[in-house]
Amino acid sequence: MRWWSVANLVSNAGTWMQLTVQNLLVLQITGSAAATGLSLSVQAAPGLLMGLLGGAAVDRWPRKVTAAVSQSVLGLVAFTTAALVAFDQLNIGILMALAGVTGLIATIDGPACALLGNDLVPTKDVPSAIAVGSLVHSVGRLAGTALAAVAVAFLGTASAYAANGLSFLFVAAVIPFLRPADASSRTPAGPPALSPAPAADTGKRPAGGTGAREGLAFFLRRPRLVALAGITGLSAVFGRNYGLTLAVLVTGPLQAGAGAFGTVSTVLAVGGMAGAVLAARLRSPSVRLVGVLAAAGGLLQVVAGFSPSLAVLLLMVLPMAVVESISDTAGTTVLQTDPPPHMRGRVLGVWRTASTTWGLAGPPLLGLLMELAGARGTLAVGGLVIAGAVGAGALWHRRRTAPAVVVPDLARALPAAAAASAAALRTAA
Secondary structure (H helix, E strand, O other), X not given: OHHHHHHXXXXXXXXXXXXXXXXXXXXXXXXXXXXXXXXXXXXXHHHHHHHHHHHHHHHHOOHHHHHHHHHHHHHHHHHHHHHHHHOOOOOHHHHHHHHHHHHHHHHHHHHHHHHHHHHOOOHHHHHHHHHHHHHHHHHHHHHHHHHHHHHHHHHOHHHHHHHHHHHHHHHHHHHHHXXXXXXXXXXXXXXXXXXXXXXXXXXXXXXOOOOHHHHHHHHHHOHHHHHHHHHHHHHHHHOOOHHHHHHHHHHOOOXXXXXXXXXXXXXXXXXXXXXXXXXXXXXOOOHHHHHHHHHHHHHHHHHHHOOOOHHHHHHHHHHHHHHHHHHHHHHHHHHHHOOOHHHHHHHHHHHHHHHHHHHHHHHHHHHHHHHHHHHHHHXXXXXXXXXXXXXXXXXXXXXXXXXXXXXXXXXXXXHHHHHHHHHHHHHHO
């Protein structure tokens, strides 16, 4: 697990180096901000269209082999882009095509690597493993963004792509040496119906359907997973696009500059890492915990929306990031441990499709809302929508699962009671 975490740190840093440089590269080639957004959409589109199929492939193929091959192919794409940039042969069409290929491979690589990491620890430590992954992602993002600026300044744009290619090859080289946790140590952390023990991947798959349709049907039949998707989707659309909402709030109503928003972003990153450390102590997270944390984050967002100064906003942003990080870890744990082992790839595939949908829909909806209500109103309305929806869902669930109250048939009960009373009086007389 230590080797896997180091490999992921290197890979995340390389990925963020490439993403940072890719946006600058598109602007350099086209001079169009719209083209930059389009390149990100092209890379995300396969997750929307092919997420289910990617998850089905992960359930069907040996996990270590799948992860190693996908990492190697991603490295090849990065090296190809680096060579094209170095020899000045890259145009916007080729760049878009390479972005689409990267997104397509990621539909398989994402769930394969996520589930492989869980195989390395006993079940009781899966939440901690996911929290460590979240911490590694945050640190890698900060490091990669900073290293991208250094690499471009001293070695040129192609160096960032080459560094990302090397990071993928490093992960692929580590994977063959990883040993899954012993099956005997992987005891369930909770009741089997709620948290079945993950089994180490052996490459064998049970008989029966292994297609995307079975994964979607399984997901829709699991109320816990549907509720988790609803909570996470609302939070993603109305509460997680801080790069948009807080940027407008800081530079608009609070009348601060880009440097101030950089400070807000840093506090968000620090809070995310602190939340990941706290989340490592979780043992049996639930959808209820995710809902409570999402509602708390929504209410904090409402307060942040009415911050009278940058200092007050920073005080609100820190707990918002902590709550968000713990909620993400708890939700990911439920998502990756609730399904039986042979269904987990497809469940993650369904999730990738859903998360891509709300990831693409969120920014335009928030942009429209800010046109109507401003940055403060958008943060307040979004937070109230999240908290209100979670509260309404909790009340509906409580009523649906409350034990039924049996009401006797009064037409039969009253004469019987009268007869019993008369008999008791005669006995007493």
